[in-house]
Amino acid sequence: MSVDVSKNPPKTYSQEEAFNAALKYFKNDDLAARVWLNKYALKDSEGNIYELTPNDMHRRIAKEIARVELKYTNPLSEDDIFDLIKDFKYIVPQGSPMAGIGNPYQIASLSNCFVIGNSGESDSYGGVMKIDQEQVQLMKRRGGVGHDLSHIRPKGSAVKNSALTSTGVVPFMERYSNSTREVAQDGRRGALMLSVSINHPDSEDFINAKLEQGKVTGANVSVRIDDGFMKAVKNNTDYVQKYPIFSQNPKVSKTIDANSLWKKIVHNAWKSAEPGILFWDTIINESVPDCYSDLGYKTVSTNPCGEIPLCPYDSCRLLAINLFSYVEKPFTKEASFNFSLFKKHVAAAQRIMDDIIDLELEKIDKILSKIDADPEMDDVKAIERNLWVNIQKKAGEGRRTGVGITAEGDMLAALGIQYGSESGNAFSLKVHKTIAIEAYRGSVHLAKERGAFGIFDAEREKNNPFIQRLKEADSKLYYEMLEYGRRNIALLTIAPTGTTSLMTQTTSGIEPVFMPVYKRRRKVNPNDKEVNVDFVDEVGDSWEEYVVFHHKFKLWMEVNGIDSSKNFTQGEIDDLIQKSPYHKATSNDVDWLSKVSMQGAIQKWVDHSISVTINLPNDVSEDLVGDLYLKAWEVGCKGVTVYRDGSRSGVLISNDEKKEDKAKDLLTTFPEKRPQSLEADVVRFQNNKEKWIAFIGLIDENPYEVFTGLADDEDGILIPRWVNKGVIIKNRNEDGSSRYDFQYKNTRGYKTTIEGLSHKFNPEFWNYAKLISSTLRHGMPIDKIVNLINSLQLDSESINTWKNGVVRALKRYVADGTQAKGHHCDNCKSENLIYQEGCLTCKDCGSSKCG
Template identity: 85%
Template sequence: MQIETPPKNKTVYSQDEAFAASVEYFKGDDLAARVWVNKYALKDSDGNIYEKTPDDMHRRIAKEIARIEQRYSNPLTEDEIFDAIKDFKYIVPQGSPMAGIGNPYQIASLSNCFVIGNDGDSDSYGGIMKIDQEQVQLMKRRGGVGHDLSHIRPKGSPVKNSALTSTGIVPFMERYSNSTREVAQDGRRGALMLSVSINHPDSEDFIDAKMEQGKVTGANVSVRMDNAFMQAVKDGKNYTQKYPIFSDNPKYSKEIEAEKLWKKIVHNAWKSAEPGILFWDTIINESVPDCYADLGYKTVSTNPCGEIPLCPYDSCRLLAINLFSYVEYPFTKKASFNFDLFKKHIGIAQRIMDDIIDLELEKVDAIIEKIDADPQSEEIKAVERNLWKNIQTKANEGRRTGIGITAEGDMLAALGIKYGSSEGIDFSVEIHKTVALEAYRASVYAAKERGAFKIFDSEREKNNPFILRLKDADEKLYYDMLEYGRRNIALLTIAPTGTTSLMTQTTSGIEPVFLPVYKRRRKVNPNDKNVRVDFVDEVGDSWEEYVVFHHRFKQWMEANGIATGKNYSQEELNKIVKKSPYYKATSNDVDWMSKVRMQGAVQKWVDHSISVTINLPNDASEELVGKLYLEAWQAGCKGVTVYRDGSRSGVLISNEEKKAEENETLTAFPTKRPEILEADVVRFQNSKDKWIAFIGLIDGKPYEIFTGFADDEDGILIPRWVNEGVIIKNRNEDGSSRYDFQYKNKRGYKTTIEGLSHKFNPEFWNYAKLISSTLRHGMPIEKAVELINSLQLDTESINTWKNGVARALKRYVADGTEARKQKCENCNSTSLIYQEGCLTCKDCGSSKCG
């Protein structure tokens, strides 16, 4: 193993220098430049930046991959690798590989996602706590995590401890969700997927868990649907749930109306975009790794976005191929797709992916070495060390890769093909079939040169539907695989490309364009010469509106002689869009059933899964959501997510309804404080200090909030497992006397901390009373957050407190709520909404928490 050491005498660039150079690199695209500098430029823990433009990063990556290539015959050179990855044009390592390859300043994995789990008696408290710790250990190294809860005993089951009966799945959902939120650092949230089988007796509780405001906000949730349940829904029949799930001799079973539970799933997805659905029998039956289920490769859950189903302790690294770059003469009548170059680059991409596994194994070695060198006791380090040893084993044994694509929407537009049309679906299928055949061919050639993955057995795979599809398409490839084996257990995915697509300046993943053209605002000085003021906001600031074109739409305009520097009216823009190949091909335009059928057709050539969202307008019916889910199952999709515009906060309301709702809110709370309030306890880190917030609730809405330091000699000392089910009592109704805090301990007895108000810094307490009074008189939570953020406070400590109060309250803001008076730090847009306590930009998709 080569231990990376920080380079000596390297040039250090300031943030401004790197940003200016990157803006020039991205031809004026300040959003792409900001994303690259903030997320991917090489920097140390002190913030020193060692790369000026992405060219430096791509050279760093090429150098490391070339080092691995030297271990094998017929190695690629550094320049060959650099030419394939430079300018984000052809091959694009995603996320963790881009940031971590050749990075000597961090000890972190190169994997984008992991799944964890237990064998045997995994629903014991010990097993559940072990998963909680493993999840945190992975997230602190920036990995997304998934795990399944189907092994946990249903609510009310007998247990041999003091509780006598099991609490069921939901409390553990909240535990894992809270852990995800706690591990977030510097505004970056952890990513978690929780899944459960529809066969589990608690699945209905699981499906409902996120419908209560503020609950399970740190996780995505998906239900594993089996074919028997889907058929029961289609036929209007009953369905039997069991524990253990699918057991021939279950300890517990119950018969349910399949259609009734189905309607609840559909309703919740219509209202809140969750739960997502995983068609589990399709996933398992199609899965090549599940041919080795008895050897530890049984798929149990997926990564947070659902595109990589995994067995426990397996991981995956992602890479995208930029489809747009293979269109020659784009947006013209001569446009064509260069399949020869495409096939060549797929082979190189698969080879690079295999090299990245070797680099990952070096990173895991370094992580284990660090754990061994840490001063904690062996007992404390055991879970973390065993976790990484298990991950090391799976990566070394199966060598799983995750080759995907981006820019599918732009590729089709550049060829003059409408996204979602029959022609578009057929061409996309041809593209993904080519990816599958060439990636598997490269893996077979790599097996010939480097050796097959350790447990390869063609006999196990001979009846796998995906492998048989490859055989039908290319018999020579199939028989070569029988002779030489395959280097990698599974190879393909289609992931969301997020920030990657900002740097490729294309549409994301398999998705169509979101909008080909939109308007933004920038603040201007009305006294400057030649300035145009289009809008004056409520505080008197002047703004100029300007048009932003999607990069490839702008390229279409240039190819067709349409000026891009003109300030068009909306009517003129509409006419221009109507002439383009993007017309009626945006995420909101594409026929929903066509998109589902396209996903099912493409899925036949993707051995893992596809992350794709079906976007629906706000007025879409629950019936339509149900039809889309059924169509997705029948089309052969492995999973599906439906997002109805504005659904995160329920149905959007008209101005008249909103006024009525606000008036109702203003009179909903009693201004005379009840003697006893139920409360939530929120824990978080703020400026590296541990903080705690007590949030008094009425009807689940914040009525008061008190925040301060936690768990030290100057703070509030309460058990870390106390997060909910508590009360705050006050002796005087006006709050002039002390407040007491009371909770039930693990044995059910009440424990009281008297004089809670005296435990806080008096300045914190007085400001908290002020904020609480605005809540008690009905100020909407998002406006209370705005008020808190606008406070001009003198000392650093009180400003830190202010940030903590705002952070604690944000989790109660309804998803989809617009954030006024705030701008996106990436693109300067004012189109910000709250999503699970985070501010998300509707224009560029960036998110900031905390």
């Protein structure tokens, strides 16, 4: 059902009205207010805002869920549902459900994540392109996507087309990655997970693909690792890779040293936080849906954050239960966890999730109606239409849900229990076991009222380890399930809760607090009264530093009579943290092996998977990363990701000294004399109505010089469009004067030389390119060069267009996480912008802009 807004236009609010109301709602939490307003407040495509505070949103969601409830016996009322979800206190629909339920202005899915893929082992080019189109169609409807590449034949395999041999997995990684970067989702990029089996002969190429700068920047990558490989690593023996993977009669077979490949995985993860690892045999053996694999529920990959393993065309919707809200008298000696209320709410959360599936099926009907009404020819629309028909079938038949949690770290602190301690792990395990039992009980009761999911078969599931644990923990529940079935094929997950935790004002997901106290800066006018200037940046802007307390840390202070408005010294802050229940319980404090053990224990009670990161200091060894991965496999984790501090740019850092070190690291030292030949990247752009090409000469992957020229006329630089990297720029003159030749590899692998190209560079642009090249060669940071080029006041329209093209080319090389000075966010007007994969990304509201 949708609202006819044309007959009764609802009230609208200005950006300022809504922001001020949201700011009051969140008790002056600027970031939470902006996130809600920009991502979840109801608005149309023209930017009209229809909700003043989050409780307007909660009422919208409650109204729609209550409408679904009326289809069934013993319906919950709108007020019942509203009381459960209001103020983000107990139950929080995450992401797509929050934005999309009851939204008449957007034809989008309510699912957070999908997995797609071809049936069987097909790796035809048509199949590859079909997946590419399906991925894009899903991302435009707001979903994150995962797919596995293990079906693609390895590099060098024979194919029956003009290429004669296969290019292997990596080019298709780039294709899918680039498609992701092209799709905008309400100010954010699409999310993609690419996986491959370690048994695939190209798995090492897959593992290395992201190490090359600019490669596969639009995807997360994870390796599916089987028990046989892990045993080979542990026993230091060989391992046989095959294509098709695990085939009894492989077309390709390759014996490798398991430890050599393992060390490569560990090294790359230590260096760049990827690839992630999926322990595939554990996933499959524990998976309840895989009891129905012959009916289309064979798990093939995961969603982008790895917490939902899925079969092709299945999807999942996410919901988080705020664990902190069940702690009574938090941060006192009388603190306790209300398990009685918690159990009731877990059952309610499962019921609401099942209602959301019905709402999703309605959304898919609207998507299909829109596709049918679109003017394109039927054969053009066929892939998109079939995609949604397949998704609708899986969602209606399996009715998969994703009930999870947030605020684990705050829950433990509020109870006075140290995160990562033996008692902390034991209490967390008790909470998650309770969730599993009560969610499954809720699903059985729903089956009694509404019917079981379409293919439920107790006989198929009877030997599943997860079902066996439920039977042992609660035999009454198990035998009720035999009698009535279960409403949902799988129920539970622990997802990252980024923006959700900002609005619940708690720690994120299962993670500990990142920092209980940290500093922020705001730009100030030094001439204003009562302004403290704590920092002046390199362009002369003045900044005031202020202390920010984690919300629940601030509550601890208030409970203990500590005035949080006081201006604390760093020493006083350190003393406060030491006295608090967050002491030795931050993401950098928690014992790593303890966290892995905790994840493995909790995983036994989560039928999908867990998104969790092991945070490590910068100076840890690669061997430690390997030991943690091995431990994760041994204790039963389904997946694991490590992040070593500083191994990936663009991540929060804990103090200003590190920021200064990073800025120094951006300075690049080049040889005094230009080498005779340089490898270059190729970037194409539009200069007015003309097609242009830029060559970015590189030394140690850092830009050293720029050449630009026409790419589309008789006098242009004719290099095929498939040439993007590896061009060689040679200076033919030993005396250093300019006489450049360009070489590139043709389709047969030979070098093709285009001689004496210097005359083809327009003199009007040549001098500007020389100026830019000079600044590059003297080690000026790329972001500063970008700002310099942008600041040039040029009268010629063509020069300005050329300037914009060169800026776009160079921005690809700005280190992720670099602060963008002199810019503000078009969305929320914040000046807190960073470069992320060549695009300006707002750290306050998350919107991203390229160009």
